[in-house]
Amino acid sequence: MGPLPQKKRGNNKSLLHHRLFAFFASLKLTVVILTVLLLGLLVGMFWDQTLTLEEHLISYSKTSVFAQFFIFFELDDVFHSWWFSIIVLLLALNLIACSIERLPKIWIDIHHPERILTERLLKKLPHQVETIIPFTKAMIFIKNVFPEKSYRICDDDAFYVFHEKHKYARTGVYVVHIALLMIMFGSMTVTNLGIDGMMMIVEGEKEHTVRVKGPGGLPFQHQLDFNVVCRDFRLKSFVDGSPMAFESDLAIFNKNDSLNPLVSQTIRVNEPLQYAGYTFYQASYQPMSGDSQIRLSIGPHGGARKNYVLPIGAKAQMSDQTALIPIEVIDDYGGLGEAVKIQQVSKDGRTTSFVVFRQYPDFDPMVRRGEWDVYFQGFDQVYATGVSVARVPFIEVVFLGFVLMFIGLFMAFRMSHRRYFACVKKTDNDQCELTFAGIARRHPQAFADEFQKLTKWIEP
Amino acid sequence: MSSVFWYNICIIGYVLALFIYSFNLAFRHAFWRRLATIIVALSFLLQTIGMVFRWIEAGYVEVAAVERATGETLKGLSRWLIFTQHPPWSNLYEIMVYMSWGIILVFLVCEVKWRVRFMGIFALLLALTAFGVASLTDGIIKPLVPALKSWWIMVHVISASIAYAAGTIAAIASLLYLVKAKDRLSLTALGSGIMALSAFLGLILGRGLSLLTDATYRVKLLREMGGDYVTVGKIVEGQFTPYYVPSPGVGPLLLVAILLCLLAAVMMFKARQKMDVPAGWIKISYFAGLLAMFTVGVVMTVNDMSMVNVIIDPEVSPSLMPPGPWRLALQSNTWDLGFLSVILVGQIFIGLAILFPVQIRDLLPSAKQLDRVAYANIMVSFSLVAVVLVTGALWAHYAWGRYWGWDPKETGALVIWLNYALYLHTRVTYGWTGTRSAVIAILGFFIILAGFLGVNLGWFANGLHSYGSA
Numbered sequence: 001m002g003p004l005p006q007k008k009r010g011n012n013k014s015l016l017h018h019r020l021f022a023f024f025a026s027l028k029l030t031v032v033i034l035t036v037l038l039l040g041l042l043v044g045m046f047w048d049q050t051l052t053l054e055e056h057l058i059s060y061s062k063t064s065v066f067a068q069f070f071i072f073f074e075l076d077d078v079f080h081s082w083w084f085s086i087i088v089l090l091l092a093l094n095l096i097a098c099s100i101e102r103l104p105k106i107w108i109d110i111h112h113p114e115r116i117l118t119e120r121l122l123k124k125l126p127h128q129v130e131t132i133i134p135f136t137k138a139m140i141f142i143k144n145v146f147p148e149k150s151y152r153i154c155d156d157d158a159f160y161v162f163h164e165k166h167k168y169a170r171t172g173v174y175v176v177h178i179a180l181l182m183i184m185f186g187s188m189t190v191t192n193l194g195i196d197g198m199m200m201i202v203e204g205e206k207e208h209t210v211r212v213k214g215p216g217g218l219p220f221q222h223q224l225d226f227n228v229v230c231r232d233f234r235l236k237s238f239v240d241g242s243p244m245a246f247e248s249d250l251a252i253f254n255k256n257d258s259l260n261p262l263v264s265q266t267i268r269v270n271e272p273l274q275y276a277g278y279t280f281y282q283a284s285y286q287p288m289s290g291d292s293q294i295r296l297s298i299g300p301h302g303g304a305r306k307n308y309v310l311p312i313g314a315k316a317q318m319s320d321q322t323a324l325i326p327i328e329v330i331d332d333y334g335g336l337g338e339a340v341k342i343q344q345v346s347k348d349g350r351t352t353s354f355v356v357f358r359q360y361p362d363f364d365p366m367v368r369r370g371e372w373d374v375y376f377q378g379f380d381q382v383y384a385t386g387v388s389v390a391r392v393p394f395i396e397v398v399f400l401g402f403v404l405m406f407i408g409l410f411m412a413f414r415m416s417h418r419r420y421f422a423c424v425k426k427t428d429n430d431q432c433e434l435t436f437a438g439i440a441r442r443h444p445q446a447f448a449d450e451f452q453k454l455t456k457w458i459e460p
Numbered sequence: 461m462s463s464v465f466w467y468n469i470c471i472i473g474y475v476l477a478l479f480i481y482s483f484n485l486a487f488r489h490a491f492w493r494r495l496a497t498i499i500v501a502l503s504f505l506l507q508t509i510g511m512v513f514r515w516i517e518a519g520y521v522e523v524a525a526v527e528r529a530t531g532e533t534l535k536g537l538s539r540w541l542i543f544t545q546h547p548p549w550s551n552l553y554e555i556m557v558y559m560s561w562g563i564i565l566v567f568l569v570c571e572v573k574w575r576v577r578f579m580g581i582f583a584l585l586l587a588l589t590a591f592g593v594a595s596l597t598d599g600i601i602k603p604l605v606p607a608l609k610s611w612w613i614m615v616h617v618i619s620a621s622i623a624y625a626a627g628t629i630a631a632i633a634s635l636l637y638l639v640k641a642k643d644r645l646s647l648t649a650l651g652s653g654i655m656a657l658s659a660f661l662g663l664i665l666g667r668g669l670s671l672l673t674d675a676t677y678r679v680k681l682l683r684e685m686g687g688d689y690v691t692v693g694k695i696v697e698g699q700f701t702p703y704y705v706p707s708p709g710v711g712p713l714l715l716v717a718i719l720l721c722l723l724a725a726v727m728m729f730k731a732r733q734k735m736d737v738p739a740g741w742i743k744i745s746y747f748a749g750l751l752a753m754f755t756v757g758v759v760m761t762v763n764d765m766s767m768v769n770v771i772i773d774p775e776v777s778p779s780l781m782p783p784g785p786w787r788l789a790l791q792s793n794t795w796d797l798g799f800l801s802v803i804l805v806g807q808i809f810i811g812l813a814i815l816f817p818v819q820i821r822d823l824l825p826s827a828k829q830l831d832r833v834a835y836a837n838i839m840v841s842f843s844l845v846a847v848v849l850v851t852g853a854l855w856a857h858y859a860w861g862r863y864w865g866w867d868p869k870e871t872g873a874l875v876i877w878l879n880y881a882l883y884l885h886t887r888v889t890y891g892w893t894g895t896r897s898a899v900i901a902i903l904g905f906f907i908i909l910a911g912f913l914g915v916n917l918g919w920f921a922n923g924l925h926s927y928g929s930a
Contacts, residue, residue: 279861388860405846
């Protein structure tokens, strides 16, 4: 940003809104805000923000004055505290005011640049050369340095040329600022309108309550207007027991309907389900206390089988009124591995029992040869799946802000606004006085090198 | 050939180049300088090869773990996906190796572009420190936790490494600038700054209040098992907590060092306007602080090496796991030693500048050049930290449903970014170049240390990024 002519405001300066505007548009304020923001962030970083207010008070505040201080500044939730919000708001106002103050001037300078190399302008330009060379040589130089379409004008005794590169690069800073405003707008709305909570859904059950951290860190509930059902949860572990992957089959139902799922999808870590503005993420899991479920596959001898998942003591009713009930789990049946003892109750009330083995699936149909073939396929521990539920309004605005920020950063840092001026004044004997000058906003060294290379042409 | 083989050759190369750079300060011969740069470049290549090997090793581990867990043999694309999912920057050991890689990469670019003398020495020292710390941390490849199985980790971590490396190089250039330029900051003021930082580091090493109340410095107790060191600890509420024992003599020494450093800092700060190069008592106070810090480091190391049989209070010892004999080793306080050596390098360099101000300043490149290097690196760092923040936010959005959660690591990256925003804004608006910019840039290095490593080491609250802690 070069020095821009100051407008005379006269008595307006004393007006309150002018002073306010000047206050918000000052870059000093930016620096102060950035410093305070940095300090606030450091506080939030050093202080454990995952603990609740009570836990903090127990460990840190021995005196009531300190507790008062702690509560007043909401040090348990720095990033959502009133003072942090005020700083962010001030930064937003500052960004807006700065842009209103400076962007129009730059816009005018972009579209109506000072193109004629006057004495006054020459003083501001860091790179300049003045030589007296043959007129034809000067013309060749101008033809080589300045493109066809560059601005040219003839005066009584002089000929002026002007050319610039990347003239929009100067707006890059403001593109970044607008992007930041969009991201800040997003973060403000998330704090107030967004939802970030958890729901634990037991396998096979439905749930519509989301636990969220409410105002003041209080536990809070958010009711969804639909039911989320966890149809199945699968945990795959490495041999050492650490989790390899876990996933849940989720389905979403209307509240008064349990037959027709609106959506059903398997969610994994890094693969969420999205529905009605909410996003359901696989976050954690929790084994439920109680017995394991036993997975059995049962069918008539030699015929097609059906799968059953039963807890101990639950009945599997067959088509001929026979009931099969797993009654006991045996961890190791005489060296043959895991087994389940099954009780068979026929329709006439006769009760028999037998054992099926997990490792020897052929045992039951080949050796026992009963009316029903029973295959023991393993256990199903019942889990509750931990689903984190989030609703982030205006996420598109935030993402657009990210894209804009990179465009702006690229414009601001990589593209360098450069201006080239030349003035040719004819003297006698086919000689002329050539003034060549230039300025760059970024990468001054690279421009200095370029300028030097260009001026080699016109060395006498 | 394993990755460690390549890393070892590459470390030898870095050490060789470090010697050549150092001795060449006296000769200033272009040939030796070029030779050292070529050695660094070749070693860098070897390190890259080592990282590729590490990636392949991790791939085998991942495939084997999945095959053992599922009982299936992976084939084709699914095998390839699992094989490549574990890049060599997913635990603390790998991150440290990777950081040294980033620092050398940025250094090489700066060396080719600007040929800044002295930079090589600092960059290599930092890279070697990172390697040293890595060699003391647990380098065993374990299968990735589910949360890290994402392609976002590639671009996110690559940009983080280069961003933080560029910030580090900018801090080095700024430090050199402060030594070189006499415009506003004297060597006395600079010495004051580094002594204050040393005192602060001393407090962090002594874990702050605990050092002040009982003057002891504690390190992790270890048990040697098959050539490796295992941390000794006890189970408290179902959680394994490491057991710390006092390192004899270090506590009081550390207190003395902190006091001496503080004293030197105050004395030099008072005299900063009067003298450019400290003299008399002020000079003595600086070297007293330096000597004290150095002694702390030596005693720490000697304790670690010599205490091979630690006897614990019989009331506590039965609850410790694994059972004795217990000992100390460099692994007991790896990070403390690493941070101490970083600050000692700075102290010794400024000490040399205080002893030989004319010669050192003469050796340094022009102040303008150093300022330009710092500025360029910070522009790179600022842009790349923006990439880190945005890719992190996108990843968080797809993985957890919120793009920003004020996790300590996220906040740390934001602090680093804002600090550089401050640097760039003051530069553009106030025309802050040179001294004041350099101070912000050096501050940036410490913010990087805190935000990047501090979080992983659990200095702050436990966050989502604490996958590998020492």
